[in-house]
Amino acid sequence: MCTTCGCSDDAQMRLTKLDGSTHSHEHTHADGSTHSHEHAHEHEHEHEHKHENSAESVGLRQAPDKSIQIEQDILFKNNLKADENRRYFHERSILALNLVSAPGSGKTTLLEKTILALKNKVVINVLEGDQETANDAQRIRATGIDVIQINTGAGCHLESKIVSTGLKQLNPENGSILFIENVGNLVCPALFDLGERSKVAILSVTEGEDKPLKYPHMFKAASILILSKIDLLPYLKFDIDLCIKNALIVNPEIRIIKVSALSGEGLSEWIQLIEAMLQKPL
């Protein structure tokens, strides 16, 4: 694993800080062409050598296959790091929200408006996840706050390890808010705990009413649902009540807020919810 940016050798993960300073770096793995640092091996290799007088080589008998009971959660390492992140947030009274949605739901626009509404009251940092480009981080940077762009390359979601690395670079102050804008994808980010307080799912009214039924993992994992772009409702056939009903079938506890980042409708309810969460730590 790359100890600078937390990427694995074949994931081509890149991390760029947009904080007004000039620090940024980019490197490519796999093809070896732009390596500028060394990778430490995470484990030691044990080499087995056959000796001339070993049982196997003299044909006495072959050792039977050996079973090893493991019973280990496959996501164990991600969950462990997520717990570490959660402790980090808790100790610093940081509110971390993980924004998840399909591409094009309006996550970044919502984030821009949210930052503008809150940045004079509380310090805000953003971790931006996308497969490629720093476009979203530049939009967030234009609001005047610190942001790190994480480019996942082939990766379709953020994991807790890269969030932890991003935190070390951001060094968010006590009592601040951290928004993690996940890679636009309604499937994979549902599985990976980042240590956040809540997952916030964003579903735009230009999508289908049955999205919560089609992608239940995400709407089950989220505790807040933002129905975005509601200013477009007069031009669409979208049945918002049916969509809300479907979301509640999948997750009866989910808090639903209807928002238009463009007109500002519903934005105050969302802002008030964030402020309430900030004042009421877990």
Next chain:
Amino acid sequence: MHELSITQSIVEIVIDYAGGKAVRRVQIEIGELSSIMPDALRFCFDVCSKDTVAEGAELEILRTEGQGRCLDCGREMPMAQLFALCSCGSRKVQCIKGQELRVKELEVV
């Protein structure tokens, strides 16, 4: 394609436990409600295990069926998807089985 990252984790766990010995069989448990496709895992396993002790190992996948418990009346029921309607009318059904993602057993040479 989260199966790739899931498989990388599987191979890491296998390497940790195999102690440098060649692995003949890996048994994993993938719940039917876990949003993981077994076929994609098999494909990724061949790629991810290359040049490791797990290269060429047989990947045995056990599936666990979904089961839920109603948080209002306590009744248990099979779940074919991540949400269910209990016969008492409640939708507060918690999934208690079917989301497993676990490496269970290895067989080393």
